[in-house]
Amino acid sequence: MTHSVPEPASAGASLTVSLAIQRGAFHLDVAFEAPPGITILFGPSGSGKSTVLAAIAGLLRPDRGRVALGTDVWLDSTQRIDRPVHLRRVAFVFQSLALFPHMSAVGNVVYGMDRTLAREVQRTKARELLARFHVAHLENRRPSTYSGGEAQRVALARAFAMAPRVVLLDEPFSAMDRDLRESLCADVRASASELGVPFIHVTHHRQEVRLLADRVIYIDNGRRVAGSDEPYVDMWGSGS
Numbered sequence: 265m266t267h268s269v270p271e272p273a274s275a276g277a278s279l280t281v282s283l284a285i286q287r288g289a290f291h292l293d294v295a296f297e298a299p300p301g302i303t304i305l306f307g308p309s310g311s312g313k314s315t316v317l318a319a320i321a322g323l324l325r326p327d328r329g330r331v332a333l334g335t336d337v338w339l340d341s342t343q344r345i346d347r348p349v350h351l352r353r354v355a356f357v358f359q360s361l362a363l364f365p366h367m368s369a370v371g372n373v374v375y376g377m378d379r380t381l382a383r384e385v386q387r388t389k390a391r392e393l394l395a396r397f398h399v400a401h402l403e404n405r406r407p408s409t410y411s412g413g414e415a416q417r418v419a420l421a422r423a424f425a426m427a428p429r430v431v432l433l434d435e436p437f438s439a440m441d442r443d444l445r446e447s448l449c450a451d452v453r454a455s456a457s458e459l460g461v462p463f464i465h466v467t468h469h470r471q472e473v474r475l476l477a478d479r480v481i482y483i484d485n486g487r488r489v490a491g492s493d494e495p496y497v498d499m500w501g502s503g504s
């Protein structure tokens with residue numbers, strides 16, 4: 265017997281974002297659209313990239329704004345819509361990981377899963393995800409025994425365990441060396457193709473931009489740099 269998984273209503277939908285946020289002296293005012301695929305948010309330190317991701321995830325309430333995935337509205341300040349974080353089904357991966365230290369890799373990945381699934385189904389799916397990110401060998405080991413790259417792979421496996429509708433990556437590979445970043449980028453690219461949902465990836469690394477970007481949005485001092493919504497063209501040549 266085959267089981268068909270129902271497509272979420274948002275499959276193929278773009279994320280539309282428009283935000284106005286005041287944080288102390290800093291003012292952010294940006295609007296953009298992120299279709300399925302990888303959108304890079306690029307800009308100098310303090311330009312507002314992490315603030316944008318936090319508002320999309322629902323961790324920060326903007327002063328004004330609207331966030332919607334297709335026709336599914338997550339935030340609309342004029343209509344007083346503000347869907348809580350856990351109902352947006354957003355996967356968020358940071359540079360500083362938050363793996364649970366007392367759990368094995370399988371336990372960490374299962375944590376993000378649909379609680380209605382049978383335990384053995386969850387564990388089987390978790391093992392598949394760990395294999396997908398090349399860390400099947402960590403199945404029963406705890407985070408204190410992982411290398412930095414391995415820990416980030418387990419964090420990615422956990423983020424994807426919830427079948428996210430949007431994936432947000434905030435400089436997840438910044439602490440990694442060039443080769444490791446390249447290999448993790450390949451895994452992220454493959455996941456973006458498989459999932460077919462919008463990924464928004466914040467990075468300072470031009471190498472990551474080249475390896476990942478379907479499009480790039482440049483932000484400077486809380487504003488989008490004009491004309492920065494074009495499909496990505498490598499303007500830096502081959503240096504990093």
Ligand SMILES: Nc1ncnc2c1ncn2[C@@H]1O[C@H](COP(=O)(O)OP(=O)(O)OP(=O)(O)O)[C@@H](O)[C@H]1O
Pocket residue numbers: 287288289290307308309310311312313314315316
């Ligand atoms: N809680 C806060 N209160 C006041 N200002 C804040 C707060 N959090 C962030 N800011 C300010 O908002 C601005 C944008 O910060 P944000 O972290 O979004 O930038 P970023 O582009 O992600 O920077 P980086 O690349 O260094 O991580 C900065 O000027 C920062 O000092």
